[in-house]
Amino acid sequence: VNSTLPATVIWQQGQLQLLDQRRLPEQISYLEINTLAQACEAIRTLAVRGAPAIGIAAAYAMAVVAGGVAEARRLAELEAAAQALQAARPTAVNLSWAVQRMLRLARSDIRLERLRAEAEAIHDEDRSLCRAIGVNGQHLITPGCRVLTHCNAGALAVSELGTATAPLYLAHAAGVEFRVFADETRPLLQGARLTAWELAQAGIDVTLICDSMAATLMAQGEIDMVIVGTDRVTRNGDVVNKIGTLNLAVLCHHYQLPFYVACPSSTFDAQTPSGAAVHIEQRPASEVLDGRAAQVKALNPAFDVTPAALVTGLITDRGLLRYADANPLAPLLDAATQTSRS
Amino acid sequence: VNSTLPATVIWQQGQLQLLDQRRLPEQISYLEINTLAQACEAIRTLAVRGAPAIGIAAAYAMAVVAGGVAEARRLAELEAAAQALQAARPTAVNLSWAVQRMLRLARSDIRLERLRAEAEAIHDEDRSLCRAIGVNGQHLITPGCRVLTHCNAGALAVSELGTATAPLYLAHAAGVEFRVFADETRPLLQGARLTAWELAQAGIDVTLICDSMAATLMAQGEIDMVIVGTDRVTRNGDVVNKIGTLNLAVLCHHYQLPFYVACPSSTFDAQTPSGAAVHIEQRPASEVLDGRAAQVKALNPAFDVTPAALVTGLITDRGLLRYADANPLAPLLDAATQTSRS
Numbered sequence: 001v002n003s004t005l006p007a008t009v010i011w012q013q014g015q016l017q018l019l020d021q022r023r024l025p026e027q028i029s030y031l032e033i034n035t036l037a038q039a040c041e042a043i044r045t046l047a048v049r050g051a052p053a054i055g056i057a058a059a060y061a062m063a064v065v066a067g068g069v070a071e072a073r074r075l076a077e078l079e080a081a082a083q084a085l086q087a088a089r090p091t092a093v094n095l096s097w098a099v100q101r102m103l104r105l106a107r108s109d110i111r112l113e114r115l116r117a118e119a120e121a122i123h124d125e126d127r128s129l130c131r132a133i134g135v136n137g138q139h140l141i142t143p144g145c146r147v148l149t150h151c152n153a154g155a156l157a158v159s160e161l162g163t164a165t166a167p168l169y170l171a172h173a174a175g176v177e178f179r180v181f182a183d184e185t186r187p188l189l190q191g192a193r194l195t196a197w198e199l200a201q202a203g204i205d206v207t208l209i210c211d212s213m214a215a216t217l218m219a220q221g222e223i224d225m226v227i228v229g230t231d232r233v234t235r236n237g238d239v240v241n242k243i244g245t246l247n248l249a250v251l252c253h254h255y256q257l258p259f260y261v262a263c264p265s266s267t268f269d270a271q272t273p274s275g276a277a278v279h280i281e282q283r284p285a286s287e288v289l290d291g292r293a294a295q296v297k298a299l300n301p302a303f304d305v306t307p308a309a310l311v312t313g314l315i316t317d318r319g320l321l322r323y324a325d326a327n328p329l330a331p332l333l334d335a336a337t338q339t340s341r342s
Numbered sequence: 343v344n345s346t347l348p349a350t351v352i353w354q355q356g357q358l359q360l361l362d363q364r365r366l367p368e369q370i371s372y373l374e375i376n377t378l379a380q381a382c383e384a385i386r387t388l389a390v391r392g393a394p395a396i397g398i399a400a401a402y403a404m405a406v407v408a409g410g411v412a413e414a415r416r417l418a419e420l421e422a423a424a425q426a427l428q429a430a431r432p433t434a435v436n437l438s439w440a441v442q443r444m445l446r447l448a449r450s451d452i453r454l455e456r457l458r459a460e461a462e463a464i465h466d467e468d469r470s471l472c473r474a475i476g477v478n479g480q481h482l483i484t485p486g487c488r489v490l491t492h493c494n495a496g497a498l499a500v501s502e503l504g505t506a507t508a509p510l511y512l513a514h515a516a517g518v519e520f521r522v523f524a525d526e527t528r529p530l531l532q533g534a535r536l537t538a539w540e541l542a543q544a545g546i547d548v549t550l551i552c553d554s555m556a557a558t559l560m561a562q563g564e565i566d567m568v569i570v571g572t573d574r575v576t577r578n579g580d581v582v583n584k585i586g587t588l589n590l591a592v593l594c595h596h597y598q599l600p601f602y603v604a605c606p607s608s609t610f611d612a613q614t615p616s617g618a619a620v621h622i623e624q625r626p627a628s629e630v631l632d633g634r635a636a637q638v639k640a641l642n643p644a645f646d647v648t649p650a651a652l653v654t655g656l657i658t659d660r661g662l663l664r665y666a667d668a669n670p671l672a673p674l675l676d677a678a679t680q681t682s683r684s
Contacts, residue, residue, distance in 0.1 A: 210528040210553070
């Protein structure tokens, strides 16, 4: 479906390489990750970004750490590495989910080949989750429809099909004609640099807009639905995602448009009761000030919280879960229970 | 109040200079305007911007044109100049208002000194309008209040006090402590480059945010009101202003916050029934694409239309006009009638 895109994460014979997304689309280059510090740096500086991709990269980083130390000291090193990786970015749940899964295995089986296989399994499962999201959301993309998305929850954020983009890629492969509007997503312009680029590469009709233009397009009847990704969905259905997502959800509510969130079950956080309990990463003011030497302060929250009341539904690997239905999140709660048992 | 700021428009002994706002705040430089073509170029490329400032600059440009031609051919030249100036930017009503006022005079009195005096009168009246807006809106700025604004409707857009900023400057001069949040205002960043800079210069507490962050600040109770400027208010009270204004109005409606528009009576357009009838300038896609060589389309409407139903009121030189009142726009309609009579 998307074979022209460079892979976000490359893992070959125990060597980890991450596509440096800060330089896209101008430059396609890879960072070699041989140490824990390099992995943390890549996550913190957004060389690798997108909730699922961060989780995959962190899982492989745990395998890299495991490979650099004798078995006797391996568990202690992995416990420390888990702390460091999780602290690199606090908001996306996939990061701690993947790291904790690696750690759980390490406590029962410390062999390097088992740890590597586990990281590969996380990567493989992510591909499957994305494909299932695509299958469950594809029918939303009807001929002629116009979809607005925000940030990048595409192939670059995940693997293969992306999350928010998975229904789009499958519909496109099935020959459905539709249009995508991509929010540029200030301050780091993931929509302009990544989403618009990856969709255009795949031959999908994509139009870039500034974040502030969505309202006028909706007022003019030019948008039929919004589909975004998410960094964490809490137990009550609140959606934590890239700053600007809440803005779109309020607009959809006002203009009576559906607001969908693509959410792999690995991004559902059954432990956290609501968005109010999520630590929102505050990034450097310099990203907003853009190098202007003003005597001006700036705020730079990386994420916002969209209350469940503004969400139409989640497109998940467990089905299209409509918030208006009774117990819409039950399939994700089941999945979470199974995972914590396993 | 704002003596550290460079003047937007300088007129001395029949010579016109315009502050080149494209280079602010890094560089303070002036364009000399000796020809009609130079004036049109300065307006089209946003060297001079802000609805009232464009009107003032165009009035002086008419005086420059008048000075370059003998009396016998002057009226014909001014008629042609009026067409060219009005076409330079189609949306702001002040541009055609000022040009038509100059033309009206020229048809009855073609003497150069009268034309120059008329342009100076337009400039002087603008200062008075801004001061009156400040006086009529100052009481809204209560101690501790937090005001969000968009684009630049400040001193740089107008003269002296600005429009949306006039209540802020007067409250600051009166010793009231308050905070301003400035939307950066993509794609041309007038909020980041101009508003944040001019307010900081004046010693006002200002924090820059990306346009997409307003929703989360409102959700957290960090904003008490929005005050923006406008390029045109139509007869039914619709507000045409910088793209992103409608977005804020919808957010204010959702979070039950007041949404005020600072509007000099020269910006009220009694001839146009509603925002639907206003020609919205579409600017080059390259401003949004930011030089990225993507195979991606982009939209770049410069303005949006906020329906009257989302507006709390207009802060005008004729008083604070609350849309919930009966016939709130009557004072502006009176002013328009007087102007067209005069």
